Amino acid sequence: MKEKRNIIVIALIVSIVLMLAKFSAYFITFSNFVLTDAAESIVNVLASAFAFYSIYLASQPRDINHPYGHGKVEFFSVFIEGTLISIAGIIIVLKGTYNLFYPHEVHKVITGAIIIGVTGAVNGGLGYYMISKGKTLNSITIEADGRHLITDMVTSSGLVVGLVLIHFLPYMWLDSGLSVLVGVYIVITGYKLVRKSVGGLMDEADFTIVQDLIRILNEQRKVEWIDVHNLRAQKYGHELHIDCHLTLPNYFDLNRVHDEVHLVDELINKEAKIKTEFFIHTDPCLPDCCYYCSMPNCPIRSEPKREYMEWTMANITRNKKHFEQ
Structure with missing residues (x-):
């Protein structure tokens, strides 16, 4: 968590310095086009400040009021960032549209271009770094902040x-016309961040994560694991919470059942790229499971195995055993 906070502090300091540079470029040129970038830089500062707080809050331990931890605050942080970006974009579009009808002269645009070019390069380098670290540290806040900086680099270019x-x-209309186009791009970027954050707050399934879990389970499944179903994944900040049902041979005692559940938990936490908490409900096998069960020397088998049942998104997320259509 300390590394996350350090990254956000660096982003905050850089955002403040670049914001001052962009506003200096605006006061040199009086260009609406430059003002679009300067206005968005205010959002960078506010977003980084809120991101710092959200990272701090997400690092707090679970308590009686937050049994799953405080990780979802990161989605709220992204929502705030996306909203601020969208508001900035709308203001830019409105001001640019106004100045299309009432244009004014701009000055020293080459000087302004040099300043904006330097700030864009800095934002681009920092943005790619934050996206990389956000994925490594499983932090949607850091990754979203990085993508915002990449957007800033694109607009600066x-x-x-x-x-x-x-x-x-x-x-004379070219300055305002271009600022309107950039403003529309900023609004679209903000919308995408808001959409992603709302999906996380509403526990929308992350199919990339689930597909990775299915791949791991398929590659390293044991014959004792007859089927897995009713799998549901929820992300809380840098942690993943999974509920699922695991079908095991019905003659296993409680100690053996516990051991198999522990193996599933251990496997995912070792192979997956995110810390995972499992709540596994175990089901006893039924005679109808025999045709796809690989358990050797089974004392209760009613028919031979005749089909290999690959675990897929379709059968692993249903609330039914694999033989139940």
Whole structure:
């Protein structure tokens, strides 16, 4: 958690410095196009500040009021960031549209382009670093902040190209027109972040994570694990919570059942890229399971195995044993 906080602090400090640089570029050029980038930099600072708090809160231990921990605050952090980005984009579109009808002259656009180009390069490098660390540390907050900085790099690159065009082309409307286009792009980016955060807060299934779990279980399944079904995955910050049913031979005693459950838990936590808490409900096998059961020397087998049942998204997430259609 200390590493996460350090990354966010660095992002916050860099965001403040770059915000001041961008506003200096605006006051040099008085370009609406530059103002789009400067306005978004305010969002960078606010988002990084809130991200720092959310990382701190997510690191707090579970308590009686939060039995699954505080990790979901990271989704709320991303929601705030996406909302702020969208608001900034809407304001930029409105101001740019106004200035299309009431244009004004811009100044020293090449100087402004150089300043914006440098800030964009810094944001791009920091953004790629944060995305990489966010995936490594399983932090949606750090990854979202990194993607926001990449968006800022893209808009800054567009700004540099646009400012060069403004310098060489005698069209006063070009500054405002380009700022409107960038504003629309910023709104779309903000919407995507809000959509992702709402999905997390609503416990929307993360199919990438579930597919990875299914792959691990298929590759290292034991013959004792007759089937897995009713699997549900919920992400709480950097941790994953999974409920599932595991069908085992009905002649296993409680100690053997406990051992098999522990093996599933141990396997996933060793092979998956995210810390996982399992709640596994065990079901006894039924005679109808025999045709896909691989258990050797089974004393209660009613028919030979005749089919290999691969675990898939379809059969592992249903609340039914595999023979139940």
